[in-house]
Amino acid sequence: MTQEVKTYTVPTMADMAASGDEPEILFWVGCAGSFDDRYKRVTIAFVRILNHVGIKFAVLGPEEACTGDPARRAGNEFLFQMQAMANIQVLNGYNIKKIVTACPHCFNTLKNEYPELGGNYEVIHHSQFLQGLINEGRVRVKDGESFKGRRITFHDSCYLGRANKIYEAPRDVLAALDADLVEMKRVRANGLCCGAGGGQYFKEPEPGTKDVNVERVEEALGTGADTIAVACPFCMTMMSDGVKNKNREDSVRVYDISELIAQGQGL
Amino acid sequence: MEIFQQILFVVALVATAWYITKRVRLIARAINLGRPENRFDHADERLKTMLLVAFGQKKMFANPLVGVMHFVIYAGFIIINIEILEIILDGILGTHRLFAPYITPVYPILIDVFEVLAFGVLVVCVVFLCRRFIARVSRLQAERHRELRGWPVSDATIILVAEIVLMVAFLTWNASDSVLRDRGVGHYGELQGVVPDFLISQYLKPLFAGFSDTALVAYERTAWWLHILGILAFAVYVTYSKHLHIALGFPNVYFSDLQPKGEMQNMPEITKEVQLALGLPVTTGADGSQVNDNGEQPAEVGRFGAKDVQDLKWINLMNAYSCTECGRCTAACPASITGKKLSPRKIMMDTRDRMEDIQRGWQTHGNDYQDDKSLLGDYITAEELNACTTCQACVNACPININPLDIILQLRRYRVMEESQAPASWNAMFSNIENNMAPWKFSPSDRFNWADQVNEVK
Ligand code: SF4
Ligand code: SF4
Numbered sequence: 001m002t003q004e005v006k007t008y009t010v011p012t013m014a015d016m017a018a019s020g021d022e023p024e025i026l027f028w029v030g031c032a033g034s035f036d037d038r039y040k041r042v043t044i045a046f047v048r049i050l051n052h053v054g055i056k057f058a059v060l061g062p063e064e065a066c067t068g069d070p071a072r073r074a075g076n077e078f079l080f081q082m083q084a085m086a087n088i089q090v091l092n093g094y095n096i097k098k099i100v101t102a103c104p105h106c107f108n109t110l111k112n113e114y115p116e117l118g119g120n121y122e123v124i125h126h127s128q129f130l131q132g133l134i135n136e137g138r139v140r141v142k143d144g145e146s147f148k149g150r151r152i153t154f155h156d157s158c159y160l161g162r163a164n165k166i167y168e169a170p171r172d173v174l175a176a177l178d179a180d181l182v183e184m185k186r187v188r189a190n191g192l193c194c195g196a197g198g199g200q201y202f203k204e205p206e207p208g209t210k211d212v213n214v215e216r217v218e219e220a221l222g223t224g225a226d227t228i229a230v231a232c233p234f235c236m237t238m239m240s241d242g243v244k245n246k247n248r249e250d251s252v253r254v255y256d257i258s259e260l261i262a263q264g265q266g267l
Numbered sequence: 268m269e270i271f272q273q274i275l276f277v278v279a280l281v282a283t284a285w286y287i288t289k290r291v292r293l294i295a296r297a298i299n300l301g302r303p304e305n306r307f308d309h310a311d312e313r314l315k316t317m318l319l320v321a322f323g324q325k326k327m328f329a330n331p332l333v334g335v336m337h338f339v340i341y342a343g344f345i346i347i348n349i350e351i352l353e354i355i356l357d358g359i360l361g362t363h364r365l366f367a368p369y370i371t372p373v374y375p376i377l378i379d380v381f382e383v384l385a386f387g388v389l390v391v392c393v394v395f396l397c398r399r400f401i402a403r404v405s406r407l408q409a410e411r412h413r414e415l416r417g418w419p420v421s422d423a424t425i426i427l428v429a430e431i432v433l434m435v436a437f438l439t440w441n442a443s444d445s446v447l448r449d450r451g452v453g454h455y456g457e458l459q460g461v462v463p464d465f466l467i468s469q470y471l472k473p474l475f476a477g478f479s480d481t482a483l484v485a486y487e488r489t490a491w492w493l494h495i496l497g498i499l500a501f502a503v504y505v506t507y508s509k510h511l512h513i514a515l516g517f518p519n520v521y522f523s524d525l526q527p528k529g530e531m532q533n534m535p536e537i538t539k540e541v542q543l544a545l546g547l548p549v550t551t552g553a554d555g556s557q558v559n560d561n562g563e564q565p566a567e568v569g570r571f572g573a574k575d576v577q578d579l580k581w582i583n584l585m586n587a588y589s590c591t592e593c594g595r596c597t598a599a600c601p602a603s604i605t606g607k608k609l610s611p612r613k614i615m616m617d618t619r620d621r622m623e624d625i626q627r628g629w630q631t632h633g634n635d636y637q638d639d640k641s642l643l644g645d646y647i648t649a650e651e652l653n654a655c656t657t658c659q660a661c662v663n664a665c666p667i668n669i670n671p672l673d674i675i676l677q678l679r680r681y682r683v684m685e686e687s688q689a690p691a692s693w694n695a696m697f698s699n700i701e702n703n704m705a706p707w708k709f710s711p712s713d714r715f716n717w718a719d720q721v722n723e724v725k
Contacts, residue, residue, distance in 0.1 A: 010718040031705040033717070040717040047721055061715035065704035073657045074693050075572065075679030077534045079700060081541040112530035117538065118550070158658040163529025189663050193601040198657030202706055203692040206654040209606030216601075 006267075008051040012061040013094050023058035025124075026091075028101035028110065031066050032233030038240065039233040045262035046102055046126055052267055053138045057100075063090055067109040074199035081117065084109075088119035102126040102258060104159035104232045105197070111164070125160060126258055127170040127231050134176045144266030147179035152260075153225035154181070155216065155239060156191030157232035170231045173257045177264055182223040192216050196234035217242030221252065228254045269361045276358035276495075283499040290506035293629075294588060297622040301581030306522040313521050316668070321520040326666040336391045340430070343384035344513065347437075350381045354495050363454050367462050375463050382438060382467040389434040392427045399423065406594030414613035419592055422508050429504075433497045440490035442471035443483055452480050455487075512591040516667045519589035522582055523668035528659040531676060537571070572680025575641040576621050579677060586669040587618035596661035596671055602654040609654035611661035611671035617646035618674060643678050652678050653690060 016023055027050065033043040050057050068083030091099075099121050101107050111123035133139040141147075152174055160166045167188045174181055186192045195205065195212025205211055217239060220228050228243070230236050239254045255263075306313075319325045324341060328334035356365050367374045398404045399420075407423075409415040445464050447455035464472070475483060505511055512519075526532075542549045573579045596611040597603045603610050621642045628636040640646075652675055661671045682688040689697070696706045704711045 006722075008721045010721055012715070029717075031707065034714045035705060035707055035709045040720065043717055044721050047718075059715075059718075061718070062712060064714060065711070066700050066706060068700070070706050071697060071700055072531055073676070074689060074696070075676065075681075075683035076689070076693075076697050077537050077571070077680055078541065078684060079697055081534075081537050082544070083700065083704075085541055085545055085547065108527075108529040112527050113533070116533045158656070158660070159529050162659045162663050164527055190599065190660075192604070193656045193658035193660065195601060195605075195656060198655050199693055199696065200656050202696040203653075203690050205605075206602070206607045206609070206650055208602070208654075212601045212605050212656070215605055 006048075006051075008048050010047055010061075011058045012063075013058045013096075014061070014063065016058045017094060022095075024056045024098065025058075025129075026094075026096050026099045027057050027059050028099050028103075028106055029059055029064060030101060030103035030106045030233065033102060034064070036233060036237070039236060039256075042102060042233070042236070042256040042259055045256070045267070046258040048262055048267040049130070049133075049139065049258060049265070052265065053133055060090065065090075067106050069105040069109045070199045070202060072109075072113070073197070074202075084114055084117050084119070088114060088117060091119060091121065096121055098122045098124070100124045100126055100129045102231070102233070102256065104157045104163070105234070108159045108163050125164075125166060125169070125231070127160065127173055128166065130173045130258060130261055131169040134173060139176070139261060139265065141176050141178070141261060141264030143264075145263045147177040147260070147264065150179045150227060151182050151223070151225040152177070152179045152227040152229050153184055153220050153223045154187075154229045154231075154257075155184070155194065155220060155235055156187055157230065157235045158191070158193050158197055160231055161191050162189055170229070170257050173261060174229055177260055179227075182225055184219045184223055186219065192219065194232075194235040194238035196238045201234050201237070211242075211245075213238035213242040214245050217246055221246060221248060226252055227260075228252065229257055229260060230254060231257050273359060273361045279496060279499055280355065280358070283503060286503055287506060290503070293626055294506065294511075296629075297576075297626055298581050298584045298588065300577050300622070300625070301579050301584040302577075304580045304582060306582055309525055312525055316523065316525075317517060317521040320523075320666075320668060321517045324666070326668075329664075329666075336394060339384070339387040339391045343388040346384055347381055347388075350377075351495075351498060354491075358495060364458060364462060367458055371461060375465065378441070379466040382441065382465050385434045385437050386467045389431055389438075392430045392434075396424070396427050399427075406598040412594065412597060412610060412612070414610055414616050415592070415594075419509070419616070422510075423592070425504075426508065426510055429497065429501060433494060433501070436490045436494040436497065438468050439471055439474070440487060440494055441465050441468035443475050443478075443487040443490060445469065446472055446475045446478070447480070447483055447487060450480060450483075452484065509590065509592045512589050512667060515585060515589040516591075519585055520668050522585065524662075524670055524673070528662055531657075532673070534571070534680075570681060571684040572682070573674070573677035574643045574681045574685070576618060576625070578681070579618070579642075579674060583670075583674050583677075584618065584622060586671075586674075587615050587622065589667055590615040590619065590669055591667070592616060593666065595664040595666060596669070599660040599664040601656055601658055601660065607651075607654040608648070609651040611675075614647060614651070614671045614674055615669060618642060621646050643681060647678060649682060649688065652682065655679075 011023070013026065027046070029043055032039040065087055066083055067087060068080035071083065072080035099110055101110065101123070104125060107123055107125045110119070110121060130139065154170055154174060156167065171181065192215065193212055194216055220239070228239050230239055236254060236256060243249050243252050243254060324334065324338055327337050353364070353366050357363060399407050405411060409420050444455060445468060448459055448462065451459060475486070478486065505513065539549055570578050576584060590612070592612060594612050600609065600611050624640070628638055655672065655675045657672060657676070659672060699706050699708050703709055705714070
């Protein structure tokens with residue numbers, strides 16, 4: 001029996017433009033998606049899904065740069081706008097219309113903050129995008145891993161939830177898996193931050209009684225879930241660190257929603 | 268005798284109006300210290316928000332029980348104001364229950380409604396005192412929240428006790444009045460047959476059964492004066508108190524932010540600098556803010572970010588005067604929850620304290636007075652600012668759409684751009700973004716390396 005070898009491709013905008021072609025969507029990978037070893041796996045899972053459903057997409061590759069989100073929120077408006085203007089030049093240069101990204105920070109910045117600086121795009125978070133694929137029946141979770149009997153809890157990220165009122169899309173995506181969804185006490189608009197936003201990820205926390213991610217992970221573990229689902233690279237790191245802090249990394253795993261979908265599809 | 272009371276009443280009324288006008292002008296002047304910003308756009312959306320959030324108290328119902336209790340006080344406050352109208356006219360004209368003969372059929376119904384509300388307010392105020400001092404609701408405890416120590420706790424207690432006293436005065440006034448009417452004493456007796464007993468105060472009548480007619484009249488007058496003078500004093504007091512939210516809550520919600528919570532406000536003055544630095548043509552901002560109506564560049568901006576209240580926007584300052592110190596923001600704040608120094612409620616209270624200190628300076632040293640203090644440093648510290656995750660939980664939690672995060676961000680901007688005072692690891696992050704186009708120290712040419720692993724088995 002020969003196993004079918006799947007090959008996945010990642011076209012860049014530069015290549016596409018050179019051949020006079022245009023993608024349906026631009027996949028904005030983000031810095032964490034490009035450099036963070038754990039989050040690269042999320043990028044790859046999402047690219048495999050894109051390949052699997054046959055969507056014509058492209059990435060900027062080396063032409064992509066930080067959106068400037070951490071700089072702006074830390075107070076460095078000058079640096080933020082330098083990044084924003086440079087990115088907008090690139091995006092407008094390629095005549096980009098539609099962007100999908102897995103990072104809520106990139107999503108928020110591209111969607112809400114770039115228009116005032118001249119960058120107007122339709123920006124979609126990957127949770128919404130996956131929700132669309134599931135609704136259209138283009139993604140059916142049955143070929144891969146079974147999630148029967150597993151308990152999954154979803155951690156709302158601030159920049160997806162409160163910032164942009166996206167609460168149901170990631171939950172709908174998880175509902176496509178055959179798992180038990182359990183909710184924490186603080187969810188949706190009342191969700192508790194992972195502790196990384198606003199530039200916190202890039203410095204030591206101020207002195208306090210506890211780290212924010214530990215507080216949040218305690219709440220997540222309290223649901224009895226074996227999987228903490230996230231939809232943000234910073235939440236991913238903070239939740240994983242929190243699980244390690246509680247010595248539960250053997251029994252509790254942290255996954256991005258796109259990884260769970262890829263697993264469910266056997267990608 | 269009657270005319271003497273009337274004169275006294277008019278004097279009290281005029282004095283209150285004069286004093287409140289003075290206070291309002293002082294507060295308006297302090298709010299006007301803030302930078303201008305147009306919040307008169309999108310009238311429909313603003314009106315809708317105000318109807319839902321301020322009139323409808325939508326966000327208060329996030330906690331339904333407290334929402335209902337607050338609604339009772341709120342409805343009581345608004346509706347009992349109609350009753351004040353009769354009291355004021357009675358006071359000026361020396362009449363007694365002026366409206367009763369003219370609207371005989373509805374009059375008792377109206378008073379019954381007022382009484383039910385007054386009783387409701389009374390009960391809720393007692394419950395609220397119990398929440399503070401017996402159930403010890405965490406966000407209201409001074410031991411846990413340093414910003415509440417001293418005056419804020421007294422302020423809250425004074426208000427609750429005052430409301431209880433006012434409501435007791437109102438109900439017992441009606442009761443003593445009913446007894447006098449039954450006994451046919453003087454002008455009280457004239458309303459016999461016109462005005463019946465009222466829903467709540469009828470049960471208080473036995474309290475007065477043993478009173479002589481003279482004692483009863485004395486009580487009736489005392490309760491009436493206590494009620495109306497109490498209300499006037501309350502109106503003055505409110506201008507010094509967190510209770511200013513009963514007035515400012517409405518405009519505060521009307522003028523609140525309309526953009527998505529995650530969107531941080533753009534700084535057009537920086538856009539120009541960046542466009543020059545990148546060699547791009549200088550454009551006007553989306554709101555035309557770069558160029559004014561005459562096509563001239565506006566005057567140079569004083570500072571990047573905010574050091575003191577003058578650098579904030581007027582809406583930030585109105586926010587501070589509207590804050591009820593309820594602490595819902597702080598109870599939701601991840602930094603506060605995990606014991607960091609930051610408390611969004613304190614940010615709002617500090618901003619207000621700063622303005623009140625400035626006001627006191629004006630009053631003692633004249634309107635040009637300036638001290639050498641500033642909001643940043645003397646009131647709010649860097650440690651507090653640096654702890655914020657910009658999660659917007661505070662913004663979401665506030666029942667009257669106050670935005671503490673906006674102030675935090677503007678103060679951060681000042682520290683970073685004017686004082687170059689960011690924590691060292693933030694400076695490292697900044698230089699990574701500047702040099703490597705990512706917050707980490709990776710080579711930009713490695714950004715696409717992940718693609719090599721796409722076909723490797725997991
Ligand atoms: S935005 Fe900042 S101040 Fe507000 S709740 Fe979050 S961490 Fe606290
Ligand atoms: S800012 Fe809003 S939530 Fe916070 S204490 Fe003031 S009124 Fe309450």
